[in-house]
Amino acid sequence: MRLSSLPRLTRPALLLGLALSAFAAQAAAPRADVPGAKDHPVLQRFSGSLLVGYAQQDWDQRQFPDARGAAKDDNRFANPVAVEGKVTRLFYLAPLGKSPLEVFRNYQQALMGAGFKTTWTCETEAQGCARAYFALDGYERAKGMRWAEGDLPGIDAAYRDSSWNLEMSLSYEQGRMLVGTLSSGGRNLQVLLYTSIADNAHTGRTATYIEIVEPKAMATGQVTVDAKALGQGLQTEGKIALYGLFFDTGKTEVKPESQAQLDQMVTALKAQPALKVLIVGHTDNVGGIDANLALSQGRAQAVVAALVQRGIAAGRLQARGVASFAPLASNAGEDGRARNRRVEMVLQ
Structure with a gap:
């Protein structure tokens, strides 16, 4: 329906509605970290990023890929390895305009400089990155996470009125994964990092998901045998x-x-x-x-x-x-x- 064909009293209201809708879309992106969340001590965030998803369990079990990475014929890890201990899960949004490659390379260089030992990595679909994305099981890994307020608004002219859900908004587009161990304080920490376009190219964002598992004894004596x-x-x-x-x-x-x-x-x-x-x-x-x-x-x-x-x-x-x-x-x-x-x- 053309705007000029609307009744005079309806036109201002519609204009106001359109203006508010555009403003809401532009203002929907998170503006601050999740309250109470913080970077893991061994790995600081990519400069300018927001920590928009956060969870920490004092003791839990996670599934990481081993050196075989993603299965060649299925969207799963070829040989998932259970790692146990204190689990920290972090989800970052990089500043607008930062590519997944730039973000990934910075994390990779920082980890390697700290003595990181790579178990498996992938950077292309041929290496299994798309299958690794699906093997991550975003629904399972999002359980218990706290999220910042906001969504992922579109930045393209044709998508300024659109937005996408923030939670676990990874994708297989330009996805890259790095898995391995990092020695800190005499302990070997298990680290999984995945970087990709945040949901789709229209958001103009890069998302990074990190899991760090620190070896720690489970608190025993919590159950009395009757x-x-x-x-x-x-x-x-x-x-x-x-x-x-x-x-x-x-x-x-x-x-x-x-x-x-x-x-x-x-x-x-x-x-x-x-x-x-x-x-x-x-x-x-x-x-x-x-x-x-x-x-x-x-x-x-x-x-x-x-x-x-x-x-x-x-x-x-x-x-x-x-x-x-x-x-x-x-x-x-x-x-x-x-x-x-x-x-x-x-x-x-």
Whole structure:
């Protein structure tokens, strides 16, 4: 419909509406970082960028590609590797006019200068970048992220009244990925970086998504094994590991925080009066064997003493310490060492 054919009273209102619509589109882009968000200490942002998406989990698991990268016949990673630890996810918008190549090269040079070791990288569709984009699974990786206010307005004359959703607005256009490890403070951080046009060419923006996983032990002792599970574990497996028993480093005294787990152990033992068990102390491999044998034995004896004080006959209990001789996981990382430091009830 032509503007001149509209009634006189309608024309000013329409003009105002068009003006407001154009203003809204031009003003829709984010103007500030997500409140409370910040760059990761090991990797600063591309100059002038806004941090518009942010999430951090104290302990989580993510899927990274290995050296084989993206599968050749499917939109997935050829051999996704689970990495665990403290996870930081960051989503940046570069200033208008900055190309994905310029942004990617700057990140790449900064990482390489810091000693980054590349596991896999791609810069073309032939190398698998389009498939890597789909393998990223933007929906899954956007879960739990906080986002800045705003959208992605069009900058072309024909698209000034258009805008696109900001959240995980990556694309396969000019997409490039870099995956590898970066040593910091004696730890190997896992880093995944993907840069592309933000949604489409009409936005004039470059988007960068970064995941950094720092090795960190999962907080244990957060779950107390109840009496029913104790009984079932002993009957089916012959043993059960208990992470609700707490000791200071290098000490044998049972800490007060162990009360809940001790109560459940007592309940399980009283429910089966004929049951006899070994209380077995385990350590990681930090320290000497003799010291760890003494430490694990002392902790096992302390748990036995605590159970006897709570009414369990001493003849039903035996304490044994086995140091690091029966690990549940590798002692190479702190998460494995945390699993290995435990007390077990073992059926006699």
